[in-house]
Amino acid sequence: MMEFTLVNFLLFMVNCVLSNNFIFSRYLGCCPFLGVSSKVETAAGMGVAVTFVMALASLITYVVYYYILVPLSLQYLNTISFILVIAALVQFVEMFLKKTVPALYSALGIYLPLITTNCAVLGVTLLNISDQYNMLWSVLNGVFGALGFLLAIVLMAGARERLESSNIPAAFKGFPISLVIAGLMSVAFLGFTGLVK
Amino acid sequence: MGKKQTMRGVFINGVLNENPVFRLVLGVCPILAATTSATNGLGMGVAATFVLLGSNIVISLLRNFIPAKVRIPAYIVVISTFVTVVQMLIQAFVPSLYDALGIFIPLIVVNCIILARAEAFAGKNSVLHSAADGLGMGLGFTLALILIGMVREIIGNGSVFGLDILGPTFQPMLIAIMAPGGFILFGLILGIVNSIVSKIAKRSAGKGVKA
Numbered sequence: 583m584m585e586f587t588l589v590n591f592l593l594f595m596v597n598c599v600l601s602n603n604f605i606f607s608r609y610l611g612c613c614p615f616l617g618v619s620s621k622v623e624t625a626a627g628m629g630v631a632v633t634f635v636m637a638l639a640s641l642i643t644y645v646v647y648y649y650i651l652v653p654l655s656l657q658y659l660n661t662i663s664f665i666l667v668i669a670a671l672v673q674f675v676e677m678f679l680k681k682t683v684p685a686l687y688s689a690l691g692i693y694l695p696l697i698t699t700n701c702a703v704l705g706v707t708l709l710n711i712s713d714q715y716n717m718l719w720s721v722l723n724g725v726f727g728a729l730g731f732l733l734a735i736v737l738m739a740g741a742r743e744r745l746e747s748s749n750i751p752a753a754f755k756g757f758p759i760s761l762v763i764a765g766l767m768s769v770a771f772l773g774f775t776g777l778v779k
Numbered sequence: 780m781g782k783k784q785t786m787r788g789v790f791i792n793g794v795l796n797e798n799p800v801f802r803l804v805l806g807v808c809p810i811l812a813a814t815t816s817a818t819n820g821l822g823m824g825v826a827a828t829f830v831l832l833g834s835n836i837v838i839s840l841l842r843n844f845i846p847a848k849v850r851i852p853a854y855i856v857v858i859s860t861f862v863t864v865v866q867m868l869i870q871a872f873v874p875s876l877y878d879a880l881g882i883f884i885p886l887i888v889v890n891c892i893i894l895a896r897a898e899a900f901a902g903k904n905s906v907l908h909s910a911a912d913g914l915g916m917g918l919g920f921t922l923a924l925i926l927i928g929m930v931r932e933i934i935g936n937g938s939v940f941g942l943d944i945l946g947p948t949f950q951p952m953l954i955a956i957m958a959p960g961g962f963i964l965f966g967l968i969l970g971i972v973n974s975i976v977s978k979i980a981k982r983s984a985g986k987g988v989k990a
Contacts, residue, residue: 607958612807613891658867661885662859669852698851701808701889708882753974754966757804761966768959 586718594719596777598726604702605734605764606771611702615735616760618693625739629732631690633725635675635697636706639668640724643707644717664707669698702731737767786911793915800923801972805891811961812883813924817940820928822876824921826865826884828914831893833861835901835913842902854897859888892920931955931964 584590604610611632618628643664651657676694679687697703706727710720741763750759799805806827813823837857838845845853866884870877877884887893896916901909929939935955937945954960 609808609812609958609961610886612811613805616804616807658863661863661866661888662856665855665859665888666852669855698855699889699891699894701886704889705882705886708885712882751970751974753977754970758966758970758973761962761969765959765962765964765966768962769954772957772959 584719591722594722595726596774598723599730599733600771600774601777603730603734603771603774604705604727605731606768607775608705610705611700611731614693614696614700615731615738615764616757618696619735619738619760620742622736622739622743624693625735626732627690628693628696629728629735631693632697632700632702632731633728635668635672635694636703636724636728637721638671638675638724639664639703639707640710640720641717642667642671644710644720647711660708660711661704665698665704668703668707672698702727734767738764741767786908789908790911790915793912793917794919794922797916798919798923799892799916800920800927801969802976803892803895804969805895806920807965809883809886809890810924810927811958811965813880814928814931814961814965815879815956816932816936816938817925817928819876819879820924820926821921821940822869822873823880823883824917824924826869826880827887827890827893827920828917829865830858830861830887830890831896831917831920832910832913833864834858834893834897835909836906837861838897838901839904839906839909845902850902851894851898854894854902855888858893858897862887892916927965927968930968931960934964935960 584594602608605612605615614628614632619625646663646667647657647660651659651663672694676687679690679694706724710723713723715723738760742760745759745763754762793799797803800810809823809827814820834854834857838854841853841857862885865887866877869880869884896912900912904912932938932940933945934952935957937943937949937951952960955964
């Protein structure tokens, strides 16, 4: 396991956000990436909500896995328990925000329930286990992975706002052209590969 | 219309008219991640079909017992049970596929297609219809994954299902099986399918006017 030093921390951040971006190099979280990226503001809202949930989910699933499932040798139940944790967490975050920060709730409101089925969230919790991160790195993996998602979805929304006014063949409107754009962005992100070993 | 015909209709609907990949564009992550080769596409398709069939049947059987308010968590539990079964089966019998698909096998749980069919179809229809819907949607998903997988494998590796077809002189474009190629080729295939579908729709609409 990596020691927690400033250098390792920065390398890990660059690695998660740029070289191993969830969307552009791991294909995680593509549904909201394509579905909620028509405007920059909504995309940013979704990204922030995902960051919040992913950090909490990484922490809680770590505890669930190492303090409940491993002692009972029930590791094969990780998928079921993690998705339940995430679904409950999303519901809880929704209720908590509604009571305490109504402004943030009304901004994120409709995106919160969608996060349950964002495969980046379940993906990061499963990756934390398979990569054997400790608690600190698990949470950091969640936060930086989500920041990479935020970066990708905001960039995408910016590109799609411009597309509104351009002349696209009818058959390519909507998803097809968005996928091609995502592909071109992904080529750019491919340039970051090898930046961090 | 007889019951048999409607069931056939439900099945064909899933394969063609409402193909989950080309018409509904659901579950983009597994589509991109599992189509680096035709074999992987087939494996992911079969795994998802099994989960879809099983979860549709069970959810349809339980549709009168699950309270509306907690239906989504209940559906997720049913789906993840089947996913765990599939994961164990693949790990035991096809370890090479298990390594190739990796994290995307447990991620079938959050594949939008499966939850969408549970919510839109299995929660409201009879067991046999739900089974037909699950099979149809699963088959549509599998065929689409094989198609995309074949295109990517031919361009990126010069082979189909692992068989070398373009000979040793072919220079593979590796990018087709990497992440960017997945996005771009899926986008292009989707655009081509859209234009074919709109042509067919126009033609049949023209015929309708004449008749």
